[in-house]
């Protein structure tokens with residue numbers, strides 16, 4: 328084992344289903360102590376990648392590494408995994424179910440019961456421990472699923488859509504719990520369709536499309552490398568910007584245009600031309616994660 332907490336590395340990971348290459352040479356790192364958001368449209372390959380990381384689906388190419396070496400079954404047994412197909416028993420009582428799972432993960436009955444009770448209380452489910460899972464709302468069932476993945480103090484967390492169907496308060500309490508784990512150096516990989524949520528929660532993100540990584544890094548890295556857009560206003564109208572060299576017109580409405588500009592030279596030329604036409608505003612626009620995402624998967 329190395330001194331620093333371990334990272335999870337995915338290198339050139341590949342999986343085919345017949346002729347369809349669902350995951351195509353995907354590489355990224357989930358750093359210790361970081362929440363890494365895994366985003367992509369339906370069918371992008373997120374679940375398939377997570378299944379290969381967890382060893383529940385055979386790998387056709389590339390590898391998964393943990394702590395600087397090829398991952399083993401023993402490593403994976405120390406991970407917390409929330410699969411897309413939620414694996415709990417609807418007819419079993421919530422607490423019994425968590426205790427059973429904790430014991431499967433090598434905990435004593437007593438430790439599993441104590442930790443399960445603590446987690447359920449954290450999720451506001453302290454009064455529901457004796458209820459059958461199926462009697463809980465879907466959002467609360469989801470919380471129990473996440474509790475199941477956290478129970479044994481996992482070394483890493485792989486969570487497939489952990490926030491889907493949760494209300495904002497439930498999201499916040501789950502994020503608090505996950506942050507507690509990252510503070511102890513645990514790497515967390517979670518998939519999501521909700522870009523605004525990912526932008527708020529994650530330290531790093533990986534954007535997947537058509538089985539390939541289209542962009543990866545921190546939100547700030549991706550914003551800095553994102554499209555250079557500006558808002559420009561001139562009187563009486565801004566239509567003249569069409570056809571300016573090095574300038575891609577995203578939108579023009581009346582006196583205001585949103586522009587994507589190739590480089591500094593094109594920007595300086597444009598500003599000079601605008602000054603001759605009554606420039607009233609020229610502001611850089613910070614791209615949102617949605618802009619970056621759209622650009623990355625285009």
Ligand SMILES: Nc1ncnc2c1ncn2[C@@H]1O[C@H](COP(=O)(O)OP(=O)(O)OP(=O)(O)O)[C@@H](O)[C@H]1O
Pocket residue numbers: 344347349367368369370371372373374375376411
């Ligand atoms: N067991 C399977 N058999 C055949 N094709 C599969 C199988 N599992 C996944 N695929 C295909 O692999 C591709 C990636 O699917 P995957 O479920 O990994 O995407 P995803 O990004 O998780 O999507 P979603 O957000 O909808 O869950 C899709 O084209 C899907 O149809």
